[in-house]
Amino acid sequence: xxxxxxxxxxxxxxxxxxxxxxxxxxxxxxxxxxxxxxxxxxxxxxxxxxxxxxxxxxxxxxxxxxxxxxxxxxxxxxxxxxxxxxxxxxxxxxxxxxxxxxxxxxxxxxxxxxxxxxxxxxxxxxxxxxxxxxxxxxxxxxxxxxxxxxxxxxxxxxxxxxxxxxxxxxxxxxxxxxxxxxxxxxxxxxxxxxxxxxxxxxxxxxxxxxxxxxxxxxxxxxxxxxxxxxxxxxxxxxxxxxxxxxxxxxxxxxxxxxxxxxxxxxxxxxxxxxxxxxxxxxxxxxxxxxxxxxxxxxxxxxxxxxxxxxxxxxxxxxxxxxxxxxxxxxxxxxxxxxxxxxxxxx
Amino acid sequence: xxxxxxxxxxxxxxxxxxxxxxxxxxxxxxxxxxxxxxxxxxxxxxxxxxxxxxxxxxxxxxxxxxxxxxxxxxxxxxxxxxxxxxxxxxxxxxxxxxxxxxxxxxxxxxxxxxxxxxxxxxxxxxxxxxxxxxxxxxxxxxxxxxxxxxxxxxxxxxxxxxxxxxxxxxxxxxxxxxxxxxxxxxxxxxxxxxxxxxxxxxxxxxxxxxxxxxxxxxxxxxxxxxxxxxxxxxxxxxxxxxxxxxxxxxxxxxxxxxxxxxxxxxxxxxxxxxxxxxxxxxxxxxxxxxxxxxxxxxxxxxxxxxxxxxxxxxxxxxxxxxxxxxxxxxxxxxxxxxxxxxxxxx
DNA sequence: CTGTTAGCGCTTTCAT
DNA sequence: ATGAAAGCGCTAACAG
Numbered sequence: 093x094x095x096x097x098x099x100x101x102x103x104x105x106x107x108x109x110x111x112x113x114x115x116x117x118x119x120x121x122x123x124x125x126x127x128x129x130x131x132x133x134x135x136x137x138x139x140x141x142x143x144x145x146x147x148x149x150x151x152x153x154x155x156x157x158x159x160x161x162x163x164x165x166x167x168x169x170x171x172x173x174x175x176x177x178x179x180x181x182x183x184x185x186x187x188x189x190x191x192x193x194x195x196x197x198x199x200x201x202x203x204x205x206x207x208x209x210x211x212x213x214x215x216x217x218x219x220x221x222x223x224x225x226x227x228x229x230x231x232x233x234x235x236x237x238x239x240x241x242x243x244x245x246x247x248x249x250x251x252x253x254x255x256x257x258x259x260x261x262x263x264x265x266x267x268x269x270x271x272x273x274x275x276x277x278x279x280x281x282x283x284x285x286x287x288x289x290x291x292x293x294x295x296x297x298x299x300x301x302x303x304x305x306x307x308x309x310x311x312x313x314x315x316x317x318x319x320x321x322x323x324x325x326x327x328x329x330x331x332x333x334x335x336x337x338x339x340x341x342x343x344x345x346x347x348x349x350x351x352x353x354x355x356x357x358x359x360x361x362x363x364x365x366x367x368x369x370x371x372x373x374x375x376x377x378x379x380x381x382x383x384x385x386x387x388x389x390x391x392x393x394x395x396x397x398x399x400x401x402x403x404x405x406x407x408x409x410x411x412x413x414x415x416x417x418x419x420x421x422x423x424x425x426x427x428x429x430x431x432x433x434x435x436x437x438x
Numbered sequence: 439x440x441x442x443x444x445x446x447x448x449x450x451x452x453x454x455x456x457x458x459x460x461x462x463x464x465x466x467x468x469x470x471x472x473x474x475x476x477x478x479x480x481x482x483x484x485x486x487x488x489x490x491x492x493x494x495x496x497x498x499x500x501x502x503x504x505x506x507x508x509x510x511x512x513x514x515x516x517x518x519x520x521x522x523x524x525x526x527x528x529x530x531x532x533x534x535x536x537x538x539x540x541x542x543x544x545x546x547x548x549x550x551x552x553x554x555x556x557x558x559x560x561x562x563x564x565x566x567x568x569x570x571x572x573x574x575x576x577x578x579x580x581x582x583x584x585x586x587x588x589x590x591x592x593x594x595x596x597x598x599x600x601x602x603x604x605x606x607x608x609x610x611x612x613x614x615x616x617x618x619x620x621x622x623x624x625x626x627x628x629x630x631x632x633x634x635x636x637x638x639x640x641x642x643x644x645x646x647x648x649x650x651x652x653x654x655x656x657x658x659x660x661x662x663x664x665x666x667x668x669x670x671x672x673x674x675x676x677x678x679x680x681x682x683x684x685x686x687x688x689x690x691x692x693x694x695x696x697x698x699x700x701x702x703x704x705x706x707x708x709x710x711x712x713x714x715x716x717x718x719x720x721x722x723x724x725x726x727x728x729x730x731x732x733x734x735x736x737x738x739x740x741x742x743x744x745x746x747x748x749x750x751x752x753x754x755x756x757x758x759x760x761x762x763x764x765x766x767x768x769x770x771x772x773x774x775x776x777x778x779x780x781x782x783x784x
Numbered sequence: 785c786t787g788t789t790a791g792c793g794c795t796t797t798c799a800t
Numbered sequence: 801a802t803g804a805a806a807g808c809g810c811t812a813a814c815a816g
Contacts, residue, residue: 110593112809123787128811143785160589162567166515167809170792175512177569186537194531194558207565210556212540219553221508223523243506247456332736368713390678458793469803474795489801513793516808788815793808800803 111161120148120155127152131163178208178415179225181216183232184329187357188385190231196404197229200412224249227415229407233258245422250414252407256303260422264414266407270303270382273398273429274354277380278311280396280431281350285378288312289323289341289348291334291358297326304354304382323348327358334361342369342377349377350437356381356388356397363395363436378437393435400427457507466501473498477509524554524761525571527562529578530675534702534731536577542750543575546758570595573761575753579604591768596760598753602649606768610760612753616649616728619744619775620700623726624657626742626777627696631724634658635669635687635694637680637704643672650700650728669694673704680707688715688723695723696783702727702734702743709741709782724783739781746773 113131117124129144130152144152169175178201182190197208206226211219216230217240227250233241238258245251245262252264259265281288288308296305312319325341327334334353338361341348353359359381363373371377373393381388384399410425459477463470475490476498490498515521524547528536543554552572557565562576563586573596579587584604591597591608598610605611627634634654642651658665671687673680680699684707687694699705705727709719717723719739727734730745756771 110809113811114809124810125788125812126786129786132811145785148786160593162593164516164809165568165570166512166521167792168811169512170510170516170794171809171811173792185531185540186534188532191532198558202559207569208558210558212544212554212556213548222511223553224511247506247508330736331733332738335738364710364713367710370716387677390676392678392681456793459795460793470794471796471803471805472801475802478795491801494801510793513808514795516810517793517795519808786816788813790811790813792810795806795808797806798804800801 110164111156111159112164113161116152116156116159116161119159120152122148122152127156131156131161132168175225176206177225178206178411179211179220179223179228180208181211181213181220181228181230183214185210185212188387189383192386192404193229193231193407196408197411200405200408201415204412204416206412206415220244220249220251225415226250226417227252227411229411230254252411252414254407258424260424262422264410264422265424266410266427267424268400268403268427268429270429271307273400273431274304274307274382275311276429276431277352277382277398278307280433280437281352281378281380282311282315285348285350286315286317287323287348288317288350288352289325291325291327291337291341291351291353291362293328293354294326296354297324308352327361331357331361334358335365338362338365339369342366342371347377351377351379353379353381356383356385356395359395359397359436360388360391363391363393374435374438380437384432389432389434396432396434396437398429398431400429403427456510457505458510459507462498462502462505462507465505466498468494468498473502477502477507478514521571522552523571524552524757525557525566525569525574526554527557527559527566527574527576529560531556531558534733535729538732538750539575539577539753542754543757546751546754547761550758550762552758552761566590566595566597571761572596572763573598573757575757576600598757598760600753604770606770608768610756610768611770612756612773613770614746614749614773614775616775617653619746619777620650620653620728621657622775622777623698623728623744624653626779626783627698627724627726628657628661631694631696632661632663633669633692633694634663634696634698635671637671637673637683637687637697637699637708639674639700640672642700643670654698673707677703677707680704681711684708684711685715688712688717693723697723697725699725699727702729702731702741705741705743705782706734706737709737709739720781720784726783730778735778735780742778742780742783744775744777746775749773 113124113127117127126144126148130149165175178197184190201208217237220228229252231254233253233255241251241253241263242261252266254266256267256269290308292305309319325337327337342365351362353362359379362379366373366377373379381395381397384397388395388397459470459473463473472490472494476495511521524543530536547554563583566574575598577600579599579601587597587599587609588607598612600612602613602615636654638651655665671683673683688711697708699708705725708725712719712723719725727741727743730743734741734743
């Protein structure tokens with residue numbers, strides 16, 4: 093049995109360059125193959141291959157440890173095609189929604205030795221082409237990019253796309269239809285109110301965004317309530333703008349008694365604005381949001397909202413399955429929304 | 439001059455597998471070397487090597503495009519040692535601080551073709567060992583991990599570490615001393631107030647955290663004001679807890695006229711609480727935060743805070759320089775804090 | 785049980 | 801100006 097060679101210069105764990113499998117092999121007096129078996133694939137398993145003696149395995153592991161060996165994942169990837177990595181392309185990282193995605197994926201992937209990495213760039217197309225992870229999640233795709241997705245997935249990339257109305261074309265689609273959910277939100281308010289304002293984005297209104305804006309109009313019409321222009325106001329991405337808009341709606345004599353906000357974060361700003369004005373949320377004014385974020389749930393007062401149930405967990409499940417090589421036909425998964433009635437609107 | 443071969447099967451941009459440099463070379467009727475030159479290094483440059491004829495280069499590019507070629511970054515990395523990637527290990531992704539780091543790095547790195555990737559895991563040690571990017575940023579290191587950092591950097595990894603009191607040992611250290619800054623915050627309040635409360639974390643108090651907690655005590659002592667236990671309250675990571683704590687401080691007869699919060703996010707919650715109680719922030723009660731986040735700056739009313747100046751940009755500069763191979767000796771960079779006086783405390 | 789060997793896709797001398 | 805060929809670190813057949 094070969095002993096660990098003891099050349100004085102080379103056993104230092106802290107060296108200049110990086111430690112390779114070859115160096116470890118040499119130090120341990122075995123071949124690179126054995127080292128590879130022990131350090132990556134299984135070693136002691138009685139399977140057909142990979143049978144490395146316990147003793148040898150021990151020695152290799154000791155030497156590797158002492159030398160501070162760490163596998164080069166790029167090299168491994170080039171050989172196996174797997175990177176043990178999931179890429180999450182998230183456009184609005186500040187949004188609690190994104191954090192929820194991350195956390196859910198984290199929880200599922202890490203125990204399996206898969207590392208989720210986040211790409212905080214709106215332009216996923218450039219990066220996803222070359223950087224390839226075992227699976228990638230894309231949270232926003234603009235109209236023209238659909239084709240690109242198909243191209244990517246036919247090149248072997250495993251994609252999971254979040255989109256409201258896209259069809260699975262080589263990639264999975266997570267669809268979370270806000271429309272019906274928003275109807276629930278409006279219905280909830282319509283039970284007790286007829287002076288209902290909406291806090292939304294310019295874009296949603298221009299395009300008559302069927303998902304989040306139309307249910308407001310439809311709801312009023314259905315209830316026979318005329319639409320008032322002065323009960324419609326807008327915000328952009330910043331909380332400050334939502335706060336300001338809510339102020340405009342609430343700080344006047346003929347103020348609405350309820351606000352339907354097309355985003356949880358806008359709803360939260362509206363609550364702050366109402367409180368600033370001395371209004372009791374849930375009593376003087378009701379507020380509902382859309383998205384059912386945990387931030388809204390844990391705020392004071394807790395935010396009534398609509399959202400999909402079990403969404404993040406299921407998303408993570410699918411993504412991780414794909415990363416592990418699940419070869420089922422790409423599918424679309426629809427989520428049903430429900431109303432989560434809390435303090436801000438009973 | 440060889441024509442682009444026109445075998446019917448293989449010119450399809452959307453194929454089963456991935457397109458390699460070899461396939462492109464074959465299609466274009468040139469060698470892989472030429473393709474590599476054109477597609478990665480410079481092609482037409484009159485430099486000593488890499489001289490590829492304009493015509494050839496054109497053809498290669500066309501073919502590559504048509505076939506949907508994208509370089510395999512793992513393969514490239516194994517050869518060049520560069521991944522054109524920066525890894526950001528951020529523990530509190532929900533914190534605006536992290537977002538600011540991301541944005542700053544993004545802005546500097548992307549124009550240079552470097553992609554920042556985020557690792558949202560507290561345990562950076564495991565990942566950073568194998569996954570190596572051109573440079574990596576670590577925003578939190580626990581006491582025992584210091585040694586590991588040195589080990590990593592002596593293996594050729596370029597690290598930039600954020601820590602208040604660490605010495606550069608093979609890696610750069612970004613030091614942002616909160617202490618002096620917090621003194622500024624207290625001094626600011628002490629000009630007009632003697633009933634000053636503090637909103638802080640249990641941990642900071644227990645360990646008599648010199649940076650953020652002690653300046654409160656020292657400030658009061660220096661001004662000859664006795665410390666009141668009932669003017670000290672605590673929050674944990676959630677905004678809800680900070681809100682609740684602020685409520686406890688403010689919702690009673692002998693309430694403080696100023697709140698020193700050891701975090702911007704806590705300060706923001708305090709402002710919300712004050713408004714909820716009908717108090718005018720900046721008039722009935724002053725609030726200052728620590729960190730000088732842009733969220734605080736853009737909130738209504740804008741938050742007075744202390745923080746380092748030009749911090750994120752400089753951090754990004756250093757990180758990107760390292761990623762590009764800057765070989766200067768590792769150094770420690772200290773940031774000076776200043777007071778940003780805004781509406782919440784004049 | 786262990787070693788030899790052939791690549792993965794790419795870059796980079798070194799010839800031609 | 802272009803191509804042949806040698807590897808980077810690793811894994812996976814295949815021999816022994």
